[in-house]
Amino acid sequence: MRRLSRRIAKNQRRRSKKLGSRSSWIATMALAAAASATLPGARPGLSATHEISALDVEASSGGREAGSEAGRIRFEIPPGPLVGALADFAALSGWRVEFDARTLGSLATRGVRGLLGPERALQRLLEGTGLEIHATAKASVEIGFPSVADTIEVSAPPGLVSPKYTESLRETPQTITIVPRQLFAEQGATTLRDVLRNVTGISIQAGEGGGGLPGDNLAIRGFAARNDIFVDGVRDFGAYSRDPYNLDQVEVAKGPASAIAGRGSTGGVINLTTKMPMSQASRSAVLSAGSDRFERATLDVNQPFDGAIPNSALRLNAVWSQGDTPGRDEVETSRWGVAPSLALGLGQPTRVRLSYSYLEQDNLPEYGIPWVPATNRALAEYEDRPAPVSFDNFYGLVDRDHEDLKTGIANAVVEHDFGTFATLRSTVRYGDANRDSVITAPRFASEDSTDLNRQLQSRLLDDTILAHQTDLNFQFATGTVEHSMVTGVELAKETSRNRLRTGPTAPLADLFDPDPHQPYEGPVVLSGARTESDAKTTAAYLFDTVSLGASWKVTAGARWDRFAIDFENVAVDGTTAEFGRTDEYVSWKASVVRGLGNSGSAYFGVGTSFNPSADGNTGLSLTAATVDLEPETSRTFELGTKWDLLGARLSLNAALFRSEKTNARTPGVLADDPPTVLEGEQRVDGVELGLTGRITSNWSVFAGYSHMESEVLRSNTPAEVGQRLANTPEDSFSFWSSYRFGAGLELGGGANYVGDRFSNNTNNRRAPAYWLIDATAAYEVNDRLTLRLNGSNLADERYIDRVGGGHFIPGPSRSLALTTAIKF
Numbered sequence: 033m034r035r036l037s038r039r040i041a042k043n044q045r046r047r048s049k050k051l052g053s054r055s056s057w058i059a060t061m062a063l064a065a066a067a068s069a070t071l072p073g074a075r076p077g078l079s080a081t082h083e084i085s086a087l088d089v090e091a092s093s094g095g096r097e098a099g100s101e102a103g104r105i106r107f108e109i110p111p112g113p114l115v116g117a118l119a120d121f122a123a124l125s126g127w128r129v130e131f132d133a134r135t136l137g138s139l140a141t142r143g144v145r146g147l148l149g150p151e152r153a154l155q156r157l158l159e160g161t162g163l164e165i166h167a168t169a170k171a172s173v174e175i176g177f178p179s180v181a182d183t184i185e186v187s188a189p190p191g192l193v194s195p196k197y198t199e200s201l202r203e204t205p206q207t208i209t210i211v212p213r214q215l216f217a218e219q220g221a222t223t224l225r226d227v228l229r230n231v232t233g234i235s236i237q238a239g240e241g242g243g244g245l246p247g248d249n250l251a252i253r254g255f256a257a258r259n260d261i262f263v264d265g266v267r268d269f270g271a272y273s274r275d276p277y278n279l280d281q282v283e284v285a286k287g288p289a290s291a292i293a294g295r296g297s298t299g300g301v302i303n304l305t306t307k308m309p310m311s312q313a314s315r316s317a318v319l320s321a322g323s324d325r326f327e328r329a330t331l332d333v334n335q336p337f338d339g340a341i342p343n344s345a346l347r348l349n350a351v352w353s354q355g356d357t358p359g360r361d362e363v364e365t366s367r368w369g370v371a372p373s374l375a376l377g378l379g380q381p382t383r384v385r386l387s388y389s390y391l392e393q394d395n396l397p398e399y400g401i402p403w404v405p406a407t408n409r410a411l412a413e414y415e416d417r418p419a420p421v422s423f424d425n426f427y428g429l430v431d432r433d434h435e436d437l438k439t440g441i442a443n444a445v446v447e448h449d450f451g452t453f454a455t456l457r458s459t460v461r462y463g464d465a466n467r468d469s470v471i472t473a474p475r476f477a478s479e480d481s482t483d484l485n486r487q488l489q490s491r492l493l494d495d496t497i498l499a500h501q502t503d504l505n506f507q508f509a510t511g512t513v514e515h516s517m518v519t520g521v522e523l524a525k526e527t528s529r530n531r532l533r534t535g536p537t538a539p540l541a542d543l544f545d546p547d548p549h550q551p552y553e554g555p556v557v558l559s560g561a562r563t564e565s566d567a568k569t570t571a572a573y574l575f576d577t578v579s580l581g582a583s584w585k586v587t588a589g590a591r592w593d594r595f596a597i598d599f600e601n602v603a604v605d606g607t608t609a610e611f612g613r614t615d616e617y618v619s620w621k622a623s624v625v626r627g628l629g630n631s632g633s634a635y636f637g638v639g640t641s642f643n644p645s646a647d648g649n650t651g652l653s654l655t656a657a658t659v660d661l662e663p664e665t666s667r668t669f670e671l672g673t674k675w676d677l678l679g680a681r682l683s684l685n686a687a688l689f690r691s692e693k694t695n696a697r698t699p700g701v702l703a704d705d706p707p708t709v710l711e712g713e714q715r716v717d718g719v720e721l722g723l724t725g726r727i728t729s730n731w732s733v734f735a736g737y738s739h740m741e742s743e744v745l746r747s748n749t750p751a752e753v754g755q756r757l758a759n760t761p762e763d764s765f766s767f768w769s770s771y772r773f774g775a776g777l778e779l780g781g782g783a784n785y786v787g788d789r790f791s792n793n794t795n796n797r798r799a800p801a802y803w804l805i806d807a808t809a810a811y812e813v814n815d816r817l818t819l820r821l822n823g824s825n826l827a828d829e830r831y832i833d834r835v836g837g838g839h840f841i842p843g844p845s846r847s848l849a850l851t852t853a854i855k856f
Contacts, residue, residue, distance in 0.1 A: 107144050107153045110452060111381055114139040117157055118175070125150040128172040139163075139311050140343065140379030145452030146507035146516070151680065152200045161311050161379060167726075170679040192283060193305045194265050195457055195503045196292050198516040198577055202674045203585060205623035205635035207687045207720050211282040213307075215734055218770060218780060218808055220320070220822035220849050222328060222353060224248050224274040224282070228302070229784055229804075231284045232738035232764040233720060238399065238836030246397065246435070246469065246491070247271035249834075252299030253286055253691055254716040254742045254760035255666070259647060260289075260296045262303045263441065267294070269526060270465025270495040271651070272437045274304070277330045277351035278371040278389055281305045286720070287668045287689065288641035290619035291591045294522065294571055298641045298666045298693065299716075308385065309345035309375035310334050315856050322822075322849030325364075326355035336378075343378045359830070359845025360398065361426040362548050367393040367437075385445040393437040398428055400834075400841035402474040402484065402543075403797050410482050416796045419543060423830045423842040427484055427541045428472035431552040435469040454506035460499070467493040470533075470556055475838055477540055484546070486538035490556065492531040495651075499524040514579040518589075522571040528652045532561040532604075561604045565652040567597040575621075583627040587637075590620040597646040599654040611654035615663050617642045632675040641666045645697075657707035658697075664710065666693045682725035682733075691716045698748040713746035714757060730772040734782075738764045744793055755795040759835055761787035768806075776812035781805070791835040799840060802831035818853040 109120045122129045127150055144156040154165060158175070166174040197204055209231045216227045225248065228234050237249040237256075247270070249258045261268040268274075276282075285292070286300035293301045313335055320328040329352050336345040349371040357363040373387035401421065404414040414420055441463040448456050473487040503520040535556035541547070575589030596614040603609075623637030645661040646654050672687030696712030718740040726732050742757035756762075764787060770780025784804040791797040805827050810820040824847045833843030 105148065105150065105153070107146060107148055108452065109141075109143045109145070109153075109157065111141060111143040111379070111449065114141045114157070114161065114379070117141045117143065121150075121154060121157060125153070126171060127154075129175065130173070131175040143449070143452045146514070149200055149203075151202075151676075163312075167679055167681045172679070193281070194283065194292075194303055195455075195505055196265070196518055196520075196575070198505060198518060198575075199585070199587075199625075202633055202676055202683070203625050203627075203635075205587060205625050205637040205672070206639075206670055207286040207672065207685065207689070207722070209284045209286075209722060209736065210724075211284070211734075213276075213280050215768065216276055216279075216282075217318075218810075218820075219768065219782075219806065220808070220820075220824070220851060221276055224276060224304075225250075227276050227279075227282050228284070230734060230736070230766050230768065232736040232766050233286060233299075233718070233740065234284070235759040235761065235786075235789065236834045237759055238834040238839065238841050246467075246471065247273055251759050252284070252302075253689075253718065254714075254740060254757040255299035255691070255693070256648070257296070257299055257302070260293065260299075260301045262293065262301060264306055264443065264445075264459070265303060266443075266459060266461050266499050266501060267497070267524070268304070269463055269497045270439055271467055271491070271493065272391070272439050272465055273393070275351055275353070275367060275369060275391060277369060278306050278349045279304055280307050287637070287670055288619075288621075288639045288666055288691070290593070290617075290641035291573065291575075291589055291621040291639055294569065294591065294593050294619075295595055295617075295642060295644055295647055295663075298643060298664075299691065306371070306387065306389070307332070307347060307349055307373070308387075309336075309347040309373055309378070311336055311343075311345060311378050317854045317856070318851060319854070320849050320851040322355075323847045324356040324358045326847065326849055328353040328355075341376070343380050344374070344376045345378060347373045347375075357844055358825075358847040359424060360842065361424050362428070362430060363396055363398045363426060365393065365395045367391060367395075381449040383445075383447045385443075385447075387443045387445075388441065390440045391437070392439075393435065395435040395437075396428075396430070396433060397435040397469065397471050398426060398433075398841065399471055399473045399489070399836065399839045401425065402427075402476065402839050403791070405476060405838075406796075407479050408476050409479050417798075418832070418840065421544055425544075425546055426548045427474040427486060427546045428548055429486060429538055429550060429552050430548050431550075432488075432535070432538065432554065432556065433470050433472055435471065436467075437469075438464075438466045440464050450506075453508065454504065456502070456504050458500070458502045461497065462499075463497045465493075465495045467491050467495075470535075472538070473839060474541065476543075482543040483540040484543055486541055488533075488535055488538065488556070490533040492533060492558075493651075494527075494529045496527045497524060516577040516579075517575065519574045520572070522569065522573075524569040526565075526567045526569075526652060528563075528565045530563045530651075532559045532563075533557060534559040559604050560602075560606070562602050563600065563653065564602075565597055565599045565646075565654075567595065567646065567652050570594040585625040585627075586623070587625070588620075588622045590618055592616070592618050593642075595644050595647070597644075597652060597654065599646065599652070601655075609656070611656070611659040613644075613646055613654060613659055615642075615644045617663055617665075628673070628675075631677065631680070632673065634671075634673045636669075636671050638667065638669050641668075660706060661697065661708060661710060662695075664693055664695055664697060666691060668692070678725075678727065681729075682723065682727060685720075685722045687720045689716075689718050689720070691718075696747070698746075701748045709748070711746065711748060712744070714742070714744055716740050716742040716757065716760065731769070732771075733767075733769045735767040735769075736765070747793070749794070752793040755793055756790060758792050759789050761789040761801070763787040763801075770808070778810040778812075779808070780810075781807035789835065791837065791840065797835075799832035799835050802829050802843075803827070804829055804831075804843075816855040820851040820853065822849045822851065823847070824849075 235251045283303040289297035289301045315333045318330045331350040334347045352368045354366040369391035371389035375385045377383040404411045444460045469491045471489045474484045477483040500523045536553045571593045573591035577587045599611045601609045621639035625635040642663040644663045645658040668691040670689040675684045693714040695710035698712035700709045721737045723735045742760045744752045765785040768782030772778045788801045812818045828846040832840045834841040
C-alpha cells in the first residue's frame with residue numbers, strides 16, 4: 033500500500049504542477065487506501081464493511097453528503113501521521129479531501145474510533161492540529177490552516193468543543209449557537225457583550241441596583257445567568273467584563289443544563305473556548321483605531337518547537353485596548369491582557385496543555401440614567417419612565433469613581449487516549465479575580481426635586497476558585513447497539529471576600545446639567561464591615577447516547593451535586609452573623625433524536641436544573657431570609673429540528689420550548705411564614721430559529737430569531753401575577769452577512785433588534801424596543817496585509833442597553849474603527 037500510495041501521490045503532484053504553482057494535494061492517497069483496503073497487507077487500522085472505489089471518492093455525489101451524520105460509519109483509524117489518517121478517512125467515508133501536502137506532512141493525529149458520522153470523525157482527526165475544515169461541495173472538503181490575522185474563511189459551521197457533548201452539533205438535542213472567532217473579528221467585537229449580541233434570547237442587565245454585581249451580567253431565555261459562564265468547560269468566576277482576544281469561539285447552550293454544568297443554568301450556559309497551541313507556526317497582529325479615542329492592539333503568535341521538543345508548541349496572545357464609550361460623557365475603558373499556553377504531545381496519545389491568562393482593567397464606570405420614581409411630584413408626567421435628559425449625561429464623580437480589575441486564570445489539562453476507544457481528560461484550574469470599584473448610583477434626592485443623590489456603590493472584592501474536573505469519554509457496543517458514554521467527577525472550592533467602604537456624602541447632581549468634575553472631599557475608607565463566603569462543590573455525572581440503528585439516538589444522563597457554603601457577615605460594630613447551608617440535588621436530562629435522511633434530524637428533549645439560595649446575581653451569600661430555603665427547581669421541554677444544507681456549508685435549526693420554574697422565590701405572607709418562601713411559579717414559552725454558514729463559497733450568513741412569551745403564573749406579590757419576566761423581550765433578532773468580491777474586496781453588515789422589556793416583574797418600567805445597524809468593508813492588500821473599516825450603530829440609535837432597578841445604562845452611539853491585520 034505504501035508503494036502504491038507514493039506512486040499515486042507522485043502522479044498527483046505532477047498534475048498539480050500543470051494546474052498551477054499551488055501544491056494542493058487532492059486526496060488521491062485516499063484512493064490508494066480505498067484500493068488497497070481489499071489487498072493483502074492493507075493497513076490493519078481499516079475496518080470498512082464495504083468497498084469504496086476510486087469513482088466513489090472522486091464523484092462524491094452518491095450516498096453520503098458532507099456533514100451527514102445519518103450515514104454513520106465504523107471508523108478504526110489509529111494514531112499516527114495525519115496524511116495517512118486522512119487517506120483512511122476518505123476511503124471509509126467516500127469523501128473527497130483536499131489539502132496542501134507540504135504543510136501537513138509533519139503533523140500527527142490521535143486517530144478516531146467508533147460508529148460516527150463523517151463530520152464528527154473528521155473533527156476528531158484534526159483535534160490539536162489547528163487545522164480547519166472548508167466544505168466545498170457534497171462530501172468534499174478542503175483542510176488548511178487559518179489565514180492572515182483572524183480573517184479566515186470557514187465554509188462549514190464550527191462544532192462543539194466541550195468533551196461532555198459526544199455527538200455532532202446537528203445531533204445534539206438542544207438549541208446551541210456557536211459564535212466563531214471569524215465572525216466577531218469581522219464585527220470588530222471588543223467585549224463578550226459584543227459577541228453575545230449575535231445570540232438571540234440573551235439580555236444584558238445592569239449591575240448594582242438591578243439585583244446583581246457589575247460585569248457581564250445577563251439573562252438567557254428570561255432567567256438570570258451571571259454565574260453560568262464557563263471557560264473551557266470550567267465555571268468562570270468573578271464580577272468582571274471579559275475581552276474576546278483569546279477566544280476561538282463562544283458556545284451558547286440554551287435550556288436547563290445543570291446535568292451538564294451543575295448549579296444554576298436555568299436558561300442555559302455560555303462556554304468560552306480559548307485559543308490553544310497548534311502544530312503550525314503563525315504570527316499575526318491586529319491594530320485598530322477609531323472614533324472616541326478608540327485604540328486597540330492584539331497579538332497572536334504560535335511557535336512549534338519542531339526538533340527541540342517534538343509535538344509541542346507555545347502560543348502567546350496579548351491585548352491592549354482603550355477608548356471612550358461613544359455617546360457617553362466621561363465613561364472610558366482601558367485594559368491589557370496576556371495569555372501564554374504550552375502544549376506537549378500534540379497529536380499523541382498523551383497530551384498536556386498548560387495555560388495562563390491575565391487581564392487587568394482600569395475603567396471609569398457608570399450606572400447611567402435614573403428611572404423617575406412614581407413618588408416624584410416634580411416629574412409626575414414621567415412616572416416610571418426614563419428621566420427626560422440627554423443620554424450623554426454622566427452622574428458620577430471623576431474624582432471618586434473608578435473600576436480596577438485584575439483577573440488571572442491558571443489551567444493544566446492532561447489527556448490520554450486508551451487506544452482509539454476512550455479518552456481521559458483531567459483539568460485543574462486556579463483563578464483569582466480582584467475588583468476595586470466605586471460607582472455612582474443616581475437616585476432622586478426628594479419627592480419634590482430634580483436633584484440627585486450620588487449614592488456610593490463600593491466593591492472591594494476578591495474571588496477565587498480551585499477546581500478539578502475529570503472526564504472519561506468512551507465508546508463501546510452491546511450487541512448491535514452502539515454507546516457513546518461520558519462520565520466524570522468535579523471538585524471545586526470557591527471563596528469570595530468583600531470589604532465594605534464608606535465615604536463623605538457626595539455633592540448633589542442636577543438632573544439636567546450634572547457636573548462630574550465637582551470636587552469630592554473623600555477619602556473612601558474601609559468601614560470595618562465585610563462579608564466572607566466559602567463554597568464547596570462535589571459532583572459526579574454519567575451520560576450515555578445509544579444509537580439504535582442508523583436513524584435513532586436516545587440520550588439519558590444525570591448529575592449529582594453537593595453544594596455547601598459557609599457565609600459570614602460582619603457589621604460595622606463587629607457584630608457577626610454566620611450562616612451555613614448544604615444542598616444535594618440530582619439533575620437529569622433525556623432526549624431522543626431521529627435522523628431525517630442524510631442531512632436532517634428532529635429531536636425532543638427534557639431536562640432539569642436547580643438554583644441554590646446561596647448562589648445568585650449578588651454572588652455567593654446567605655441571609656436569614658434564605659438560609660433555610662431549598663433550591664429553586666426548573667424544567668424545560670424542547671422540540672426541534674436541525675438541517676445541514678448546501679453540502680453542509682449551511683446549518684439551519686428551529687425549536688419550540690417551554691421553561692418552567694415551579695418553586696420560584698417569593699415573599700412570605702402568612703404570620704408564620706419566613707421572609708422568603710418557594711411558592712412562586714414562572715414560565716417562558718418560545719420559538720427559536722437559527723441559520724449559519726455559507727450560501728456560496730463567497731457569501732456567509734449568521735442569523736437568529738427568538739420569540740419568548742414569559743409570565744409570572746404565581747407570586748405572593750399580586751402586582752407580578754400575569755406580568756412578563758423582567759428583562760425578557762418578546763422578540764429579538766440578529767443578522768450578519770458578508771460577501772467576498774474579487775480583487776480582495778469584502779463587504780458585510782447586519783442588524784440587531786431587541787423588543788421592549790421591563791426592568792422588574794411588575795412591568796411598570798419599560799425599556800423601548802430598538803434596532804442597531806452595523807457594517808464592515810475589508811480589502812486584502814496581499815496575503816500578509818488586510819485593511820478593514822467597521823461602523824457600529826450607523827443610524828445613531830439612542831437606546832436602553834442594560835436595565836437595572838433604579839437606573840439603566842444607555843447603549844453606545846455611532847462609532848467607526850479602522851483595523852489593520854498583519855501576518856508576519
